[in-house]
Amino acid sequence: MTAGQSTRRGWLARAPARPATGRRFWVLLAAPGMLWLILLFIVPFYAMLAIGAGQLNVVLQTPVPAWNPLAWSRGNLLLVLHDIGGTGAFIGPIILRTLGYVAAASLLSLLIGYPAAYFVARFAGGRKGLFLVLLIAPFWISYMMRMLAWVDLLQTNGYLNRGLNLLHIAPVNWLGGNPVAVVLGLVYGYVPYLILVLYAGLDRIDPALIEAGRDLGLGRARTFLRVTLPLSRQPILAALLITVLPMLGDYYTNQMLSGSAGTSMIGNVINGQLQAPGLQGQGAVLSTLLLLVLLVPMIYYVAATNRSAREAA
Amino acid sequence: MTAARATADRAGAAAEPAARSGARRLLPQRNPWRHPWLLEGFTWLYLIWSLVPIGLAVLFSFNNGRSQSAWQGFSWRWYFSDPVNSVLHNPQLHSAVIQTVRLSAYTTLIAVPLGVAFALGINRWRGITASAFNFVMLLSFVIPELIFGVAMFFVFTVLFTSVHLGTLAEVLGLVTWNVSWPAIIVQARLATLGRQYEEAAADLGANQFQAMRRVVLPLLSPAIFASAVLVFSGVIDDFVLVDLLNSSAGNTPMSVIIYSTQRGGNGGPALNALGTIMLLMSLVLAIIGFAGYRWLTRGERGSGVEALTTITGAEG
Numbered sequence: 001m002t003a004g005q006s007t008r009r010g011w012l013a014r015a016p017a018r019p020a021t022g023r024r025f026w027v028l029l030a031a032p033g034m035l036w037l038i039l040l041f042i043v044p045f046y047a048m049l050a051i052g053a054g055q056l057n058v059v060l061q062t063p064v065p066a067w068n069p070l071a072w073s074r075g076n077l078l079l080v081l082h083d084i085g086g087t088g089a090f091i092g093p094i095i096l097r098t099l100g101y102v103a104a105a106s107l108l109s110l111l112i113g114y115p116a117a118y119f120v121a122r123f124a125g126g127r128k129g130l131f132l133v134l135l136i137a138p139f140w141i142s143y144m145m146r147m148l149a150w151v152d153l154l155q156t157n158g159y160l161n162r163g164l165n166l167l168h169i170a171p172v173n174w175l176g177g178n179p180v181a182v183v184l185g186l187v188y189g190y191v192p193y194l195i196l197v198l199y200a201g202l203d204r205i206d207p208a209l210i211e212a213g214r215d216l217g218l219g220r221a222r223t224f225l226r227v228t229l230p231l232s233r234q235p236i237l238a239a240l241l242i243t244v245l246p247m248l249g250d251y252y253t254n255q256m257l258s259g260s261a262g263t264s265m266i267g268n269v270i271n272g273q274l275q276a277p278g279l280q281g282q283g284a285v286l287s288t289l290l291l292l293v294l295l296v297p298m299i300y301y302v303a304a305t306n307r308s309a310r311e312a313a
Numbered sequence: 314m315t316a317a318r319a320t321a322d323r324a325g326a327a328a329e330p331a332a333r334s335g336a337r338r339l340l341p342q343r344n345p346w347r348h349p350w351l352l353e354g355f356t357w358l359y360l361i362w363s364l365v366p367i368g369l370a371v372l373f374s375f376n377n378g379r380s381q382s383a384w385q386g387f388s389w390r391w392y393f394s395d396p397v398n399s400v401l402h403n404p405q406l407h408s409a410v411i412q413t414v415r416l417s418a419y420t421t422l423i424a425v426p427l428g429v430a431f432a433l434g435i436n437r438w439r440g441i442t443a444s445a446f447n448f449v450m451l452l453s454f455v456i457p458e459l460i461f462g463v464a465m466f467f468v469f470t471v472l473f474t475s476v477h478l479g480t481l482a483e484v485l486g487l488v489t490w491n492v493s494w495p496a497i498i499v500q501a502r503l504a505t506l507g508r509q510y511e512e513a514a515a516d517l518g519a520n521q522f523q524a525m526r527r528v529v530l531p532l533l534s535p536a537i538f539a540s541a542v543l544v545f546s547g548v549i550d551d552f553v554l555v556d557l558l559n560s561s562a563g564n565t566p567m568s569v570i571i572y573s574t575q576r577g578g579n580g581g582p583a584l585n586a587l588g589t590i591m592l593l594m595s596l597v598l599a600i601i602g603f604a605g606y607r608w609l610t611r612g613e614r615g616s617g618v619e620a621l622t623t624i625t626g627a628e629g
Contacts, residue, residue, distance in 0.1 A: 022521050023438060025521045025522070026433070026434045026435075026437040026438040027434065027438055028434070029430045029431075029433050029434030030430065030431050030433075030434025030435050030438060030443065030446070031434070032427055032430060032431070033427050033428065033430060033431025033434070033435075033446075033450075033492065033496070034431070034446050036427060036488070036489065036492065037446060037449050037450060037453070037489070037492075040465075040468075040485055040486075040488075040489045041449065041453050041461075041489050042449065043468060043472070044461075044464035044465050044467065044468035045464045047464065047467045047468040047471060047472050048463060048464040048467050048468075051467050051471060063471065065471050065472075112359055115352055115355050115356065115359075116355065116356045116359045116360075118352070119349065119352040119353060119355070119356045120356065123348065123349055123352065123353070128618055129617055129618055129621070131356070131360075132618055132621055132622070133621065134360045134364065135360070136621065136622075136625050136627075137363075137364060138363050138364070138367070139625055140546065140595045140596065140598075140599050140625070141367055141591075141592050141595060142549065142550045142567075142568055142571075142588065142591045142592065142595065143550060143552060143568070144552060144567075144568045144571040144572050144588065144591075145367065145370065145571070145588035145589075145591055145592055146366075146367060148370055148571055148575055148580075148584060148585065148588050149366035149367045149369065149370035149588075150366055151381070151575055152366075152369065152370055152373055152381040152382050152585070153366055153369065153382070155381065155382045157380075157382055157383060158382040159369070159382065188362075188363070191363070192363070196622075196625065196627045197627070199622075199627070200622065200627045241455075242455075245455060245456075245457050246457055246458065248457055249457030249458060249459030249460060249553070250459075251459065252552060252553070252556075252572055255572070255576050256572065256575060256576060259576055267459050270459060270463060271459070271557075274463060274466060274557070280467075283463065284463070284467060287459075287460050287463040287464070290457075290460060291456070291460050294456075294457065294460075298452060298455045298456060299452075301455050302448065302451040302452060302454075302455060305451075306451070
């Protein structure tokens with residue numbers, strides 16, 4: 001009953017209200033942060049909305065924001081929708097490509113990351129510290145440095161092509177718009193984050209549950225399928241979200257590793273429109289649309305982590 | 314030994330269907346607690362794949378030639394000996410290092426006190442307004458950086474136009490982007506502390522402010538320290554916000570220089586040198602963070618592993 005009730009009340013209602021004594025002290029403490037969030041988080045999104053719903057100053061090619069919702073115009077929205085689905089639309093195929101890249105990269109990340117996180121969480125024993133240091137190391141190394149490392153390796157006369165040469169395989173033009181290089185770059189860039197989240201989740205699984213599976217006669221594979229895997233559903237979801245969300249806004253990995261328009265993602269379109277005079281309004285609309293789509297998984301993630309934090313406390 | 318175990322593993326896997334049938338199910342043929350060598354081998358392969366390219370990139374920062382992929386002998390030329398193109402002498406690279414350190418310091422100094430106060434206030438106030446703001450803070454934690462960066466770019470170009478693109482815009486954006494670290498980590502620590510220490514202080518006659526300053530803040534010091542390390546390293550690594558909010562070479566940090574110079578061509582080993590400097594900065598910070606966190610939590614039961622995951626942000 002209590003549990004059901006708290007689920008129904010949702011995660012916004014966290015605890016019964018406290019007596020008002022000294023409440024002003026806490027309000028005053030929180031006030032600067034709240035003011036900051038209003039001015040520099042909420043207002044900027046309203047500005048983005050107002051520019052998307054605004055007009056274009058045809059002479060200066062600058063956006064004219066419409067601050068009053070009654071004055072909102074659909075002009076930019078219609079232009080963007082036409083680019084997404086109309087005749088000769090160029091954003092539609094890029095959206096599909098983005099989804100393809102992100103799906104391939106996040107699944108590959110999971111296939112690589114899960115076994116590694118699982119091993120370190122369960123079997124590393126006394127060497128856990130060592131493995132964790134190595135797993136966490138890329139997290140501390142700048143993303144651009146890690147991409148630069150691959151640019152070096154993938155150059156026409158780089159180590160990868162020289163290795164292929166030893167196997168009598170002709171050199172591959174990796175950096176000239178190769179989708180494989182872009183997807184592998186995304187995997188390389190984001191898999192450390194995924195592993196870290198997975199590790200934190202898998203590490204919390206009670207080993208007694210897995211031992212119980214074994215004691216009841218399940219083999220290693222079936223213990224994994226029937227006990228461990230169902231228990232890691234939540235960490236897997238969290239880890240996928242933590243990689244998919246930033247990947248959808250990525251415009252730099254493919255620029256570093258290919259730079260060709262043939263591997264553009266939705267992030268490149270938004271970034272390009274931001275820099276192009278006259279197209280900023282459409283960039284604002286596209287960002288707003290992306291935000292609306294991602295709001296659902298974002299809220300889900302926030303609610304899920306909030307719930308697990310409260311269960312842990 | 315490893316190979317022999319792996320072979321045994323494979324033989325065992327082949328025997329699995331047979332083991333499933335009939336009475337043999339009750340007689341396990343293999344030691345179920347044996348070490349998973351295949352899994353360990355896979356983990357090592359992953360680690361090699363993830364770390365060796367970086368090692369090579371560091372190596373090429375010492376290359377005595379213009380190539381980022383063909384070794385021509387050791388030299389310091391890309392760090393300081395080359396009078397034109399080294400990090401020390403190229404004004405663009407030189408100022409990028411300084412800008413990164415500046416942004417990290419400013420952002421940490423503003424975001425940490427702001428986030429800690431926010432966490433304390435929100436955590437104890439507990440109204441619907443507090444919950445709503447906590448929710449907004451958490452959204453700022455998970456929103457894709459590009460979307461947030463676009464919003465920031467617009468607010469500074471059409472509304473708060475007196476904040477020009479440049480260092481101030483970068484700091485304001487980075488503080489908003491990073492304030493969730495202290496806010497989340499301090500709230501997690503508050504949840505494990507409970508209120509008994511504060512209540513004891515109140516019973517002994519401390520007012521709210523004294524209890525906060527003398528009791529709660531010292532207890533929160535590991536969390537505050539860990540979040541400062543996270544914010545500082547997060548700003549070193551940050552790319553999207555500073556890419557969108559910089560305005561000239563003087564306020565462009567290292568990550569953006571590497572990106573904009575390397576993209577679509579050979580940027581030369583000076584970029585590797587720049588990346589290696591970033592790597593060293595983060596490494597020093599990680600060591601300080603680990604040692605400092607261990608020192609602040611001495612006398613608690615926490616392990617080194619816990620300290621490591623906390624300063625990396627995996628426990629928050």
